Amino acid sequence: MNQNFSQDHFALFDLPRRFELDTAALDAAWRTAAAEVHPDRYASAGDAEKRVALMVATRVNEAYQTLKSPLRRARYLLSLAGIDTQEESNTSMPPDFLIAQMEWRENIEQAEDDGDSAALERLARDLAAEAARLQAQLASALDRASDYAAATLLVRKLRFLEKLDQEIGDAIEHVLS
Structure with missing residues (x-):
């Protein structure tokens, strides 16, 4: 797993930035990342380190949930490209x-x-x-x-x-x- 938690969700899990995704690879990368940053691993750490661990664990879980869902993954890819889907404001359809x-x-x-x-x-x-x-x-x-x-x-x-x-x-x- 990539240790730079400020990178995009795909980089976080060392996955290509694509809509078509190997879900087994995503699941495996998430399990590895979640184990590495689980707050229980920091039970004896100081308060600041515990807060950071919780924030990182939350980020890993949010990234996983985004990439796991095809709709959320597509929205995320579009947002990385600077595109707003305007789902709330643009309801025009064929x-x-x-x-x-x-x-x-x-x-x-x-x-x-x-x-x-x-x-x-x-x-x-x-x-x-x-x-x-x-x-x-x-x-x-x-x-x-x-x-x-x-x-x-x-x-x-x-x-x-x-x-x-x-x-x-x-x-x-x-x-x-």
């Missing part, structure tokens, strides 16, 4: 994507109203497949084309899908309760 979102929501609502957990599970699988398709496009846009405009739109689309996934999860919980 019309076909917005129509698909409305259809997803209608299907979720219908399945929940019908108490059909199997339909909700199918919707969750279909949504996961769509998210995987968008992530593949994101890998191409970020890693191969350096097309930040396309990547930004894909991040915003994935954010919509993340919200839909939460809605499906809430509907399944409601149906099963």
